[in-house]
Amino acid sequence: MRDRIVSLRRHVLARHLFLALVGLLVVVVVVESVSDYRNTQLASMAYLGIAAGGLTVLTGINGQISLGHGALMAIGAYTSALLLPDRDATVPLTVVVLAAVAVTLVVGAAVGLAAARLHGPYLAGATLALAVAVPGIALYFKETLGGEQGLRVVMPDIPVWVLDAVFFVTGQDLTRSRFTAYVGWLTLIVVFLLLANLSAGRTGRRWRAVRDDEVSAELAGIDLGRARVSAFMVSAAAAGAAGAILAFTVKLAAPSAFTLTLSLTLLAAIVLGGLGSLAGALIGAALLTFLPSVVTDIGRNAGLSDIQAAELAPLVYGLVMVAVILLAPTGIVGSLRSGLQRARSRRRTTSPTTTSKGTAS
């Protein structure tokens, strides 16, 4: 029995590693073949994807809601900004990202401890307070955190060995925006790999048990509080990494970037994509990144004035949101998955497949 479990777990890990490798290859091919401008968009998609990935684990798998993930991203972004104040800063980007994760993890633990005692609307309220308060901190400590105008983030020069290595593999010189896209997507792959493993394993089963039925989870010997806090911490850590990537991409950490809108946007991303699914988080992030600029361009090409074209984007975004909720209440990935299962069960009606709810894929 034990052997079988071990081999199964190995199997899961192998599968995730394989997917990560495929992902890496796709990233290299895409990043190398699109323009600098698309690469900055890809970097934006990466940070939204990382944060949405963390949130989807919290909300979809552990059943906690958070309206404060934008604020957690702010903590990651400000940590990065403080570590990269000017061109002479010698902190390697890896260390910056890890530091951002560590600081956000600490804050996430504190918030998680409070959050573990709350449910539903109360939890939403508490995290909402976080989203509202954190930008205010930046305004209050104007001297160190730059107030309304925020802190500049100066990306260090790209290390020569990276330039050489990339040129060796791809035959192209590495531009700054391509470099940022790589940093963002490598971080995303690592974060998603960790999240997928965590939620496929014992921790993930505990989180799901707590989500589905608290009483039976407790009867099974699961410490409810510990499971909730750990889920919140993991999710916060992902938000911290996302904040760091945001700082690299935007090259600025300013309170206006981390309004409540950002937190709601992340929530929208995971609802659009499908709760509890990492692939869904990625799809949601892609929609949020590309939809506005595509719609604005279409509007402008259709002869609308600049102002009308700019107003078109939020309208279409809202309509897409409404359409998804109405037509695919389980999100895009949820609908695809159930569609796939229906097709499969129709093909072999004799052996019905078991469904597992909310698997991180």
Next chain:
Amino acid sequence: MTRHIRGGGPLVAALAAALALTACGAGGRDSSDGEAAVADPGVTDDTVTIGGTFPLTGVAAPGYSEIPTGAKAYFDYVNEQGGIHGRQIEYIVKDDGYNPTTTSTVTNELVLKDEVFATVGSLGTPTQASVADYLNDEGVPQLMVSSGSLQWGDDVENRPLTFGWQPDYESEGKIIGQWVAENMPDAKVGLFLQDDDLGEDAEKGVRQFVDDQIVAVERYTSGNTDVAPQVSGLQAKDADLVLAFNTPSYTALSQLVALKTGYKPQWFYANIGSDPALVGSLLERFSEGAVAGSSAALDGVMTTEYIPGIDSADDPWVELWQQVWDEHGDDGELTNYRIYGMSQAYAFVQALEAAGEDLTRDGLVEAIEEGGTEWEGPQLAPFRYSADSHMGISGMRVVELEGGVGEPLTDVLVTDIGDAEITTDDSGQADDAPPEGGVPTS
């Protein structure tokens, strides 16, 4: 994602092959880049492409979103007459919602996707601050920023491609401060400040002259719409003259609170927050119709002026703007914000004209530094552009609003940042008229 790796064999093989192929790849990196003389991005023989970012949506959109429509109308007007040195001006406007993070994204788009030659007139202090270093690093001129912060011109060494346009807030503070010291020496002065560069720079200027008259200083954070604590703070200290450096929404908000609490000081709003038409309409909106939204809402309020606006309809510049708007404008009336955009566009066209036939970014910057102080234009006082300073218009005059019209209280006064003296302008800038045809010639 798949649940089984079944059938993954061929895929693995393909991956391995792809990896092997790329690894055979490119060898060492060639570090010597042969730099040939290529034309700057955004310039062809018959076009020059420029861009700008503005709040077209969101809280800052009222008023400000009209600036690019004015600029566009003037560029269309110039294009119709054959452009500058045979080049048509293509003007791309992006919405940043007054959010620095979005500014960074859309500026990226302008630089990398649209490949603009320069940004012109982009609006806002926090927003443009977020991209100033990026634009300078990329070699893209950041021209005529629509903001009065000092950072658009006082640091030429670090930002050689950034230029201001409107008078800076510190100079405005100085001119207002001196006027108060001379004409209302007994007033108990209260300051109402936006808590960023706007308030900070202005306070520096004002304090040079009326430091001992100030009885109260209140600051508000942009975005927080409750200014009752600030206004009652001023009232509690019995300030009978309030010098306010704020955006138009906060002019309306402060007026509303003062109406409610029965506070009646003499108000002196800086130019940025004093457009009577916009403030009037905001007042009506914020009060849900309780206050009539006419331009007369700001009667008796003092402010400053650095370009002629719609209130002086017979000024030759305003006549030109009216003609441009009638011929090329979108729907709607000519407003002070559209005039602002046109005046700025006029200065950019002057720069293009001066840069000559062979248009390069360096050439354009040089042309502004060399000739900028001499350019005639709608501005009442000359520009300060030189190799040491990229600050814009050097002065303004103090006016009192009556029925939406600014009655001059002083001549045009000019100064500069720091302890530069305030003098009466003798360049005759305020009395010039546009050239025949409405397009500058060198």
